[in-house]
Amino acid sequence: MKHLLGMLAIALMASFQLNAQATVEPQEAPASGAKLTLESDIVDYGTIDQGAEPLRLATFTNTGTEPLIISGAKGSCGCTVPNWPKEPIMPGETSQIEIRYDTKRVGAINKTVTVTSNDPAGKHVIRVKGTINKVEEPEGVPEKESIFNKPN
Numbered sequence: 001m002k003h004l005l006g007m008l009a010i011a012l013m014a015s016f017q018l019n020a021q022a023t024v025e026p027q028e029a030p031a032s033g034a035k036l037t038l039e040s041d042i043v044d045y046g047t048i049d050q051g052a053e054p055l056r057l058a059t060f061t062n063t064g065t066e067p068l069i070i071s072g073a074k075g076s077c078g079c080t081v082p083n084w085p086k087e088p089i090m091p092g093e094t095s096q097i098e099i100r101y102d103t104k105r106v107g108a109i110n111k112t113v114t115v116t117s118n119d120p121a122g123k124h125v126i127r128v129k130g131t132i133n134k135v136e137e138p139e140g141v142p143e144k145e146s147i148f149n150k151p152n
Contacts, residue, residue, distance in 0.1 A: 032065050035064030036070075037062075037063040038060045039059040042126070042127045042128075043099055043113075043129070044129055045103075050132055054101050056128075058099060060095060064119070068117055068119065069088050070116070071118070072084075073113055073115045075111060076111045079111070081099070082097055082099050085097075099113055101128060106132050107131070109129050110128075112125050
């Protein structure tokens with residue numbers, strides 16, 4: 001009887017070991033929830049003249065399975081102002097975030113816009129870059145007259 005129990009115990013342990021060695025491929029569950037996918041995470045103004053058109057667009061798509069709700073977008077300074085869609089973006093739909101930079105400023109542009117949404121991946125950062133060249137006033141243009149510097 002002892003030998004029978006010993007053999008049974010060995011057989012049982014061997015079967016557990018065989019099961020432990022069998023690899024089970026994990027199945028990937030389809031991604032659920034909203035997913036904000038930017039067409040590009042860079043908005044490039046290129047090289048423009050001072051006072052040029054300040055509006056640029058950042059295009060994105062909801063590649064998730066639930067409606068995407070953007071709760072906010074914030075520029076890294078007051079010179080970069082984003083405007084985002086307030087209505088939910090349905091799965092598969094594409095929309096845009098408007099970005100306005102103060103093009104009266106001269107020099108390099110190196111700013112960011114941080115987008116907050118219900119995407120479980122967290123916040124998305126859009127880099128705003130470019131260069132604004134100073135526009136020289138043509139010679140011979142009279143200065144603006146004021147009532148205080150008019151001759152009598």
